[in-house]
Amino acid sequence: MPITGHAKTAGVVGWPVDHSRSPLLHAYWLARYGVDGAYVPLPVHPDNLATALRALPLLGFRGVNVTVPHKEAAIALCDTVDAQARRIGAVNTLAFDETGRIRGWNTDAPGFMANLGAGISGFDARRGPAVVLGAGGAARAVCAALVDAETPELRLLNRTIAKAERLAGDIGGPIRAMAWAETAAAEALAGAALLVNTTSLGMQGQPALDLDLSALPVEAVVTDIVYSPLETELLRRARSRGNPCVDGLGMLLHQAVGGFEAWFGVRPAVDGALRQAVLTG
Ligand code: ATR
Secondary structure, eight states: OOTTTOEEEEEEEEOTTTOOEEEEHHHHHHTTTTTTTEEEEEOOOOGGHHHHHHHHHHTEEEEEEETTTHHHHHHHTSEEEEEHHHTTTOOEEEEETTOOEEEEEHHHHHHHHHHHHHHHHTGGGGOOOOOEEESSSSHHHHHHHHHHOOOOOOOESSSSSHHHHHHHHHHHHHHEEEOOHHHHHHHHTTSSSSSEEOSTTSSSSSSSOOOOOSSSOOOOOOESSSSSSOOOHHHHHHHHTTTOEEOOOHHHHTTTTTHHHHHOOOOOOOOOHHHHHHHOO
């Protein structure tokens, strides 16, 4: 869709940023809702993050998404940050006001929950213990989302236990940090209602996720935030033993809703057509 001199502008700040699918998905929504606007990739080296973020409102930008490796550094550059993002320690969405003040929040957490809700009708985190694999940036958002959704117990498995312990302390709630050993994994999976992979294991070009699922109840929901491939080996194995599964692409789509609404003034829908556009784009 052509843009005019009145176009509203937003984008995604990352380094590198060429892997990001956000321009594709926002372009789809801009066309679908007939918005006079543009969403562009903004490659910004970490050394230049502060300068670039302060300059964007001066250039008329409404706001931006912030992606790897800037999500933690960006929080310190915000003038206001909401409480959940502060606990997570990272922002992925920024909106600028007329005076250039930066408001930051984190849509990965609500995006994660919205994806589960869309994939599993009546999903309720209160039903039973959750197991989360990994304690990196993505895990922090997933754990905050689950604690806020009142999961009764969150078993957090990570190769580096100290990182899991730090996450548990920062996020609060019923998080139990566990070392990722075979025995601990079986203990964690027993009686679980939800299993989430937040590590990069199983992603194209990364090592496989080696986890024996035999202790996991077949009713447990399994989800992977990796979406390349769309059906990871974890999801394939879980599905074949009868577990309901949700792939990770939906989290990417749902996390984008809040920013689009703030910058362009329309709350966009996440549906099959958007999914197809992002998959084939
Ligand atoms: P993101 O922001 O995507 O979460 P990250 O912060 O780099 O990325 O976190 C990556 C996660 O994957 C971490 O939990 C990491 O474990 P460590 O904390 O022990 O580093 C996990 N991870 C990555 N490669 C792994 C591997 N080969 N085996 C086990 N865990 C791995």
